[in-house]
Amino acid sequence: MADSTPQAAGLAQAASTSVPDQSGGTTSLLSLLGDNPYFGAGFGLLGVGAAMALLRQGAVRAGTLARRRLLVTLEIPSRDKSYLWFLQWMSSQGARTRTPHLSVETVFKQHENGTVYTEFSLVPGPGKHFFRWKGAWMQVERQRDGRLMDLTTGSPYETITITTLSRDRSLLSELLTEARARALARQEGKTVIFCSYGPEWRPFGQPRKRRPLASVVLDHGLKEHIVKDVRSFLDNGKWYLDRGIPYRRGYLLYGPPGSGKSSFIQALAGELGYNICLLNLSERGLTDDRLNHLLSNTPERSILLLEDVDAAFNQRAQSDKQGFASMVTFSGLLNALDGVAAAEERIIFMTTNHLERLDPALIRPGRVDMKALLGDASDHQIRQLFLRFYEGHEAKATAFVAACRERMAGGTRGVSAAALQGHFVFHRDNPDQALCQIDTLFQR
Template sequence: MAMGVGLTVLRQGVVFGTTALRRRMLVSLEINNKDRSYEWFLPWMAQQTAKASHAGPRSAPWTRSHQLSVETTVEQRKNGSSSIFFKLVAGPGIHYFKYRGAWMQVKRERETRSMQLMSGVPWETVTLTTLSRDRKLFPELLAEARDMAMKGHEGKLVIHTAWGTEWKPFGQPRRKRPLQSVVLEPGKAETIENDIKAFLERRQWYADRGIPYRRGYLLYGPPGSGKTSFIQALAGSLSYDICLLNLSERGLGDDKLNHLLSNAPERSFVLIEDVDAAFNKRVQTSEDGYQSSVTFSGFLNALDGVASGEERIIFMTTNHVERLDPALIRPGRVDMAELIDDATPLQARELFARFYGGVEGVTGLSNAEVKNLSDDLEKMVQEEMIVGKRVSMAALQGLFIRSDAREALTSCRDLFVTRRTPL
C-alpha cells in the first residue's frame, strides 16, 4: 500500500513538474483564421517545407510534412473561361520545423462542429510552440511571412469584392496599368489626380475643422470613354486597391452596405459602377426584376449619414448622369464630378501615335509618316464632330489593335455614331 501511494504521489509530482516546466520554459502563439497573418503563415510554411525537400535531408531545417491540405482558387471571367490555381499548405495535425536554430511545433486544429456564419468555412487555429527564450522569433517569422505574401502583390492591383459582410480578394492580383496609358482629354487626368492627392495630404486639416474625412467622385460620360480604366490606373498609380461594390447583389441590405463601406480595406477605392442602373425611381431593381433590400435612403445614409464611416474614397460611374437623383450627387456625397467624354481630336491623335509611333521600322512606318497619318485622323474627328458624330476611345483602341496604321485610318469613319450632346 505504501509503495502504491508513493508511486501515485510520484506520478502526480511528475505531471505537476512537467506542467510547471512547460509553463516556465515554453511559449505558444495562437493564430486563428480570422486574423490576416493566418493567410500569410500557411503559404510561408508550405514554401519553406518545399525548399527543405528540394535541398535534401541533410541541409533541410524542416521536417517533411505528411499532412497537407489543398487550397483551390478559381478565377471566373465574364467570357465564360476560367483559371484554376492550387496551393498546398500544412494540413490539420502536428508539424515540427526549425527556424533560425530554434525548434518549433505547429499544431493546426479545425473546429468541425461550428462554422463561420457567412462563408460556411470552419473555424481553424494554428498554434506555434517553442522555448521561452526564443519567443523573440515569433515577430520575425510573421514579418517574413507577411513580406513573402506582399511580394506577390508588389507592383500589382488587388480587386476586392463583397463576401457577406467582409471584403475578399477577387482572383489573382493584376498588373498595374500606367496612368499615362489612359488617354483622356488634356488636363482631365491631372485635375482628378491632383485633387485626390491634395485630399490624402490633408487628413489633419479635416480633423481640425471637424469635417468627415471622406471624398466622393463621379465620372460620367458615354460607354467606352475610359472611366473605369482611368480609375484602375489611378489606383495603381497611388498604390491603392479597388473594392468593387454591386448594389444589386442579392442579400445586400442597408446594414450590410453600411458595414462594408465603413470597413473597406486600407488604401483602397470603393468603386460603384453604373450607379444610375442601381435605382429606378429610388427603388433598386436588378435586370431580372429582383428587388434588393438596399433602399435609396439607406444608400444615401451609408455615403454620408451619421453612422457612415470615414477615411474612404468612393468612385461612382454612370453613362446617364441625367438619370441620377439630385440628392445623390449633391456636395458632400459627390465632391467632384467630371465628364469623361468621347474621343476629342487631340485624344484620337495621341492614341494613334502611341499605337503606331516610336522606333522607326517597328510598324513599317517612319515617324514622319505616323505624324502625317495622325494629322489626318485629327482632321477627320474634327469634321465628324461638326456634324454631330462622335467615336469612343474604346472603339478606336479596338480598331488600332487589329489593324495597321493605314487600314485603321481608312476604317475609322465607320466607327462614328450620332451622339446626343452630353450635359
C-alpha cells in the first residue's frame, strides 16, 4: 500500500501535465503572434487602411454635402437656344476668361469678282474654363458626347456646365439675360435667313442688313398694295379667329427672272421686322412628314419663302407618279399648306417664273390669297430707277424712258429691273453715258 500511493500520485502528476490547458494555450498563441513582428505590422496596416477608408468616405460625403450647400451648377445643352448665346458672350469676354482651350470659328465668303473675305474668331473649346464676372468666380466646363451626334451636321452633342457659389445663384440669370441681349443686338436692324437642317430651322450665314423697302421699285401702286394687305393680316388676328377662318395668308409673285420678286420679299421682311425661312422643295431627303413639321414649326416673326415652286411641282400627275428628288408628293405639299395639321399665324410667299406650269389646286384661294405679276419694267419703274441713281436729272430720266419705249415699240423685248440696275451701276457716275449706251441694255 505504501508503494502504490506514491506511484499513483506520480501517475496523476504525469497525467495533469500531459493534458493542455485550452485557455492557457490560446493565451500563449496570442502571445506568440503578438511577439511576431510580421503579424504586428500587417495588423497595423489593416487598421490604418480601414481608418483611411473611413476618413475618405467621410471626406467624400462631407465634400458632397458642402458642394450641395455651397455650390450651384447650371447645365446648357447644345440643343437649347441659349447655348450659342452663351458661347458668343463668353468669347466676347476676352482676357477676362482664363482658358488654355480654344476653338476657331471661320467666316469665309468669296464674292463673284473673286475677292475672298475671311474672318477668324476664337471661342472657348472643350475643357474647363474660369472667369470672374461681377465679383464672382465661375467655372465653365464644355463637354462633348462622343456617342451622340447630330445626324444633320455630323457634330457631336455638347453640354456646357456653369458652376459658381450658391450665394451667386442670381448671377446666372443675369448672365443669360446679358448673353441674350448681346446676341439679339447683333441681329437688331438685320434680317436672319433660316434654312432647314434636318427637322429644324437654323440660321444660314450671318444676319443681313435690312433692305429698305424704298430700294425696291415696282409698278405704280403694286408695292403699297401688297404691304397694306400684309399689315392688315397681321393686325386682324382676332377677326380671323371670330369667324373661324384659318389665320394664315399666302402670296404668289410671278413674272420673268430679274423682275424683283426675291428683292421685294427681302425688303418686306425688313420693313416688318421679320426674318425669312427659305425652303427648297427640291432638297434631297425632304419628305412629306418633314415638310409638314418644318411648316408647322417656323421661327416666330418669320416669312416662309418657297422660291421657284414651279421647278418642284409643275403637274400633279407627274408628281404623284414619280415624285421628285426630295420625295415630297404634291398631295403632301397641299396638306402642309392648308391641311388639318397646317400651322396658324403664318405668311407664305411663293415665287415662280412660269405661272402656267402651276397646278390650279396649288394656287387656289386659301393656299394663295393674292397673286401679283412682277413683269418687265414699266415706264414708272424705269423712271424711278433712273432717278434713284441720278438724283435730280428729271429731264434725262424722261428722255431715257422715251428711248426705252421707242426700242420696245420696234419689237424689242422689254427690259427687266435687274438689267436696268446693272446698266445704271455700270454707268453710275455718268447719266449721259447711260443714255447714250442704251442700245447695249437691250442687246443683253
